[in-house]
Amino acid sequence: MKYTVVCVGKLKERFWKDACAEYTKRLGAYAKVDIREVADIDPAKAGGVDAARDKEGAAILAALPSRAHVILLAIEGKERSSEELSARLGDLMLRGSSDIAFVIGxxxxxxxxxxxxxxxxxxxxxxxxxxxxxxxVLLEQIYRACKISRGEPYHK
Structure with missing residues (x-):
């Protein structure tokens, strides 16, 4: 299984970097994880919000693996419990989607x-x-999903 996380912007503070590194390390026992950061575009320098969003969008699309099943994080998306996310990722894998990309805009x-x-x-x-x-949160939930799918202790 391969997970790609495409994010707009870089982590600046050490505690965010450390937290992501910890979950990426833990996930290494279950899957390959690739985090791809794309530049955060300043709307004032891009000619407005729409232009900045379009430039970020082009970078996001370029960063996505071509055959990946793409899951966009969005408030209006489907809410899933940790167990449901685990089941969904397992279902995608069974259906032949071994490359899953998550997008954080x-x-x-x-x-x-x-x-x-x-x-x-x-x-x-x-x-x-x-x-x-x-x-x-995304990296932790992917890790939790892996633990759930294997019936390993972590999820309580």
């Missing part, structure tokens, strides 16, 4: 082209999370 969302490329959308609820925290 920028602060102004993602372009229509990125939404069109997404095979499904996942929501962590109606709350708004900072993108750094969303990345940590």
């Amino acid at each position: 920028g602060s102004d969302g993602v372009s229509d082209e990125v939404r069109a490329r997404a095979d499904e959308m996942l929501s962590f609820g109606r709350i708004t999370l900072p993108h750094n925290l969303a990345r940590v």
